[in-house]
Amino acid sequence: MAEAQMKVSDQVAITIDKMNKWYGAFHVLRDINLTVYQGERIVICGPSGSGKSTLIRCINALEEHQQGSITVDGTLLSSDLKNVDKIRSEVGMVFQHFNLFPHLTILENCTLAPIWVRKIPRKEAEATAMHFLEKVKIPEQANKYPGQLSGGQQQRVAIARSLCMRPRIMLFDEPTSALDPEMIKEVLDTMIELAEEGMTMLCVTHEMGFARQVANRVIFMDAGQIVEQNEPEEFFLNPKSDRTKLFLSQILGH
Amino acid sequence: MSEQHAHDVAFVRTEFVPESPPPGVASGPVKWMRENLFASPANSVLTLLSIYAIYLILSPTLPWILNGVWTASSLSECREILNGTSGACFAVLTERWPQLLYGFKYPADEYWRPTLAFVLLFIAAAPVLFFDLPRKLLIFTGLYPFLAFWLIWGGTILTPLLALAGCVVGGLVYQRLVASNFAAGFFGGIVAALVVWTLGGVLIPEGASDNALLPAVPSRDLGGFMLNMMLGVTCVSLSLPIGIALALGRQSSMPLIKWICVVFIEFIRGVPLITLLFVASVMLSYFFPPESTVDLFLRVVIMITMFSSAYIAEVIRGGLAALPRGQYEAADSLGLDYAQAMRLIILPQALKISIPGIVNVAVGLFKDTTLVSVISMFDLVGMIRGPILASTEWNGVYWELLGFAAALFFVVCYGISQYSQWLERRLATDHR
Ligand SMILES: Nc1ncnc2c1ncn2[C@@H]1O[C@H](COP(=O)(O)OP(=O)(O)O)[C@@H](O)[C@H]1O
Ligand SMILES: [Mg+2]
Numbered sequence: 001m002a003e004a005q006m007k008v009s010d011q012v013a014i015t016i017d018k019m020n021k022w023y024g025a026f027h028v029l030r031d032i033n034l035t036v037y038q039g040e041r042i043v044i045c046g047p048s049g050s051g052k053s054t055l056i057r058c059i060n061a062l063e064e065h066q067q068g069s070i071t072v073d074g075t076l077l078s079s080d081l082k083n084v085d086k087i088r089s090e091v092g093m094v095f096q097h098f099n100l101f102p103h104l105t106i107l108e109n110c111t112l113a114p115i116w117v118r119k120i121p122r123k124e125a126e127a128t129a130m131h132f133l134e135k136v137k138i139p140e141q142a143n144k145y146p147g148q149l150s151g152g153q154q155q156r157v158a159i160a161r162s163l164c165m166r167p168r169i170m171l172f173d174e175p176t177s178a179l180d181p182e183m184i185k186e187v188l189d190t191m192i193e194l195a196e197e198g199m200t201m202l203c204v205t206h207e208m209g210f211a212r213q214v215a216n217r218v219i220f221m222d223a224g225q226i227v228e229q230n231e232p233e234e235f236f237l238n239p240k241s242d243r244t245k246l247f248l249s250q251i252l253g254h
Numbered sequence: 255m256s257e258q259h260a261h262d263v264a265f266v267r268t269e270f271v272p273e274s275p276p277p278g279v280a281s282g283p284v285k286w287m288r289e290n291l292f293a294s295p296a297n298s299v300l301t302l303l304s305i306y307a308i309y310l311i312l313s314p315t316l317p318w319i320l321n322g323v324w325t326a327s328s329l330s331e332c333r334e335i336l337n338g339t340s341g342a343c344f345a346v347l348t349e350r351w352p353q354l355l356y357g358f359k360y361p362a363d364e365y366w367r368p369t370l371a372f373v374l375l376f377i378a379a380a381p382v383l384f385f386d387l388p389r390k391l392l393i394f395t396g397l398y399p400f401l402a403f404w405l406i407w408g409g410t411i412l413t414p415l416l417a418l419a420g421c422v423v424g425g426l427v428y429q430r431l432v433a434s435n436f437a438a439g440f441f442g443g444i445v446a447a448l449v450v451w452t453l454g455g456v457l458i459p460e461g462a463s464d465n466a467l468l469p470a471v472p473s474r475d476l477g478g479f480m481l482n483m484m485l486g487v488t489c490v491s492l493s494l495p496i497g498i499a500l501a502l503g504r505q506s507s508m509p510l511i512k513w514i515c516v517v518f519i520e521f522i523r524g525v526p527l528i529t530l531l532f533v534a535s536v537m538l539s540y541f542f543p544p545e546s547t548v549d550l551f552l553r554v555v556i557m558i559t560m561f562s563s564a565y566i567a568e569v570i571r572g573g574l575a576a577l578p579r580g581q582y583e584a585a586d587s588l589g590l591d592y593a594q595a596m597r598l599i600i601l602p603q604a605l606k607i608s609i610p611g612i613v614n615v616a617v618g619l620f621k622d623t624t625l626v627s628v629i630s631m632f633d634l635v636g637m638i639r640g641p642i643l644a645s646t647e648w649n650g651v652y653w654e655l656l657g658f659a660a661a662l663f664f665v666v667c668y669g670i671s672q673y674s675q676w677l678e679r680r681l682a683t684d685h686r
Contacts, residue, residue: 060586060587061586062583062586062587081591085589085591088586088587088588088589089588089589091587092587093583093584093587095580095583095584097578097580098580099578099580099581099583099584100584101581101584101599101603102603102683103602103603103606103681103683112588112590112598112599113588113589113590116590116594116598117588117589117590117594145683147683161588162587162588165588165589
């Protein structure tokens with residue numbers, strides 16, 4: 001596939017250049033090169049322990065990398081805290097275990113960062129929060145606490161919480177892996193809707209149906225490296241490397 | 255299951271089972287007693303033995319209390335009134351009431367000052383303890399320490415005003431610097447406050463307290479339960495923020511800060527409080543400039559605060575460790591800075607987990623304030639052991655006096671414990 005067809009716009013959202021990361025002596029990410037264009041939806045898959053989470057956590061500096069460079073929306077990620085804060089407020093992240101704040105109501109979860117980081121007046125932040133809670137279809141839960149919601153609802157709140165910061169890029173780390181089967185769909189539907197609106201998304205997931213439906217590009221990682229990337233059709237029908245074939249046969253094969 | 259269904263795996267429910275109320279539970283005192291006190295023969299025997307034990311305790315003490323003498327001027331007069339019957343001599347409490355509360359040197363004309371400070375304490379503490387109250391009340395809470403200081407010690411009003419000014423300047427410097435760096439703001443604020451205090455201390459004229467509105471009362475004249483309350487309230491309210499700072503410092507990624515906090519906590523926990531108090535009474539002045547005579551009260555406050563803040567730090571560290579990493583990551587990923595993440599996300603949860611431990615330390619601290627009696631400060635226990643029991647009138651009324659001290663401490667500690675249980679219920683949002 002030609003590169004020109006894969007990208008959605010010419011504007012670059014994220015550039016990762018020769019990035020390497022170690023945990024102690026363990027070389028967890030090796031020579032990662034990746035360019036993400038504005039509006040692109042990328043699905044990252046690969047066996048457990050291959051470094052998928054580490055890769056997307058490096059993008060918003062939850063983990064620091066030791067070599068190479070990461071540029072997000074024109075801002076170079078360095079040890080300068082100003083840049084880190086700027087990038088974090090532009091990049092939303094959704095975690096496998098939701099990580100909602102259990103001592104705050106759903107509404108407070110969604111308004112906290114806009115009020116304290118973006119310095120938006122409370123009234124306005126609450127209006128924005130309600131807008132996004134409606135979008136993820138749980139406005140009626142606004143005054144409950146996270147502990148009172150089902151897993152699927154919590155994950156949708158987590159997505160709404162990120163959206164309230166009006167991010168330009170969304171990162172998802174296995175957002176449906178901790179959910180019961182009947183709840184996976186409601187979260188995926190929310191993500192699909194987001195993709196249709198043109199959000200730039202990097203998504204670690206093993207939901208291959210989702211990848212087929214919304215991804216522009218699927219990336220396969222193994223042992224800390226990007227082994228293969230392609231359009232979803234090609235990726236699933238014609239995997240090039242043996243490791244990809246093995247992986248696909250394992251997750252699709254039974 | 256009947257024979258013909260034995261091989262029949264398939265099952266389809268055809269009728270809907272309606273909701274029904276739970277089976278009736280009988281109630282009433284007789285049933286309660288039968289279930290809880292006389293459930294089995296062994297249970298019945300234990301119940302009867304317990305009742306007998308309670309009887310053994312109450313049969314002599316109850317008449318002793320009820321037959322108590324409340325007005326008499328000495329123990330011998332008490333004995334005359336009792337005339338050989340068993341009875342307590344509570345007259346010592348009424349006769350020495352002001353001494354038990356304020357010590358024996360606090361000027362009697364000025365008793366209203368600590369009493370007023372005590373009443374105002376409740377107003378100051380209310381918005382901190384009950385956060386449904388209007389937040390504006392916190393302004394009074396902020397001013398209260400300076401007001402209470404002025405009321406209790408009297409003297410020139412310039413001293414509390416200077417202390418207030420130092421705190422305000424420190425706070426402003428902190429706010430200015432914290433935007434760039436939390437540590438810079440924290441230490442910058444402390445340094446700024448110290449500068450204001452030293453500069454201002456030079457400016458206050460020598461005899462400013464001589465003709466003050468409220469006559470000055472030196473610290474050595476404080477005593478009685480007032481001294482326990484003052485030490486308890488001051489040390490608890492100081493050691494909580496210091497304990498939080500120590501706990502966060504111990505987690506710090508900056509090795510120097512982490513190292514200082516670890517050494518401080520481990521050292522203080524390894525030393526008995528009584529040792530620290532002796533150090534306060536005889537040695538601590540070596541650490542201050544030679545000409546400054548640092549008040550004994552202040553020295554004791556420093557020691558007790560250091561002691562309890564080390565314990566509180568460890569309790570809070572437990573709370574911090576109990577939080578999942580995801581909470582820190584979610585806060586980071588939303589762009590909150592360190593101070594915001596701690597204040598809004600991490601500490602509210604960690605402190606909630608730590609409430610029982612913190613209350614434990616606070617109650618222990620409050621009772622430990624009686625230890626100051628061994629360094630010849632006349633707190634409630636010091637008053638009882640010293641001036642009152644040593645007097646010719648009341649030599650020998652141990653039970654009444656010590657029982658009174660126990661009751662007073664019990665009321666306060668039980669109150670703290672009840673408050674903490676209410677707080678835990680109030681903060682429960684996890685619906686487990
Ligand atoms: N904090 C850490 N310290 C040391 N090793 C880690 C840490 N986090 C992850 N690893 C290791 O790095 C590798 C990649 O982890 P991760 O990115 O979570 O993989 P994935 O998300 O693909 O399952 C794994 O082998 C894991 O054990
Ligand atoms: Mg992972």
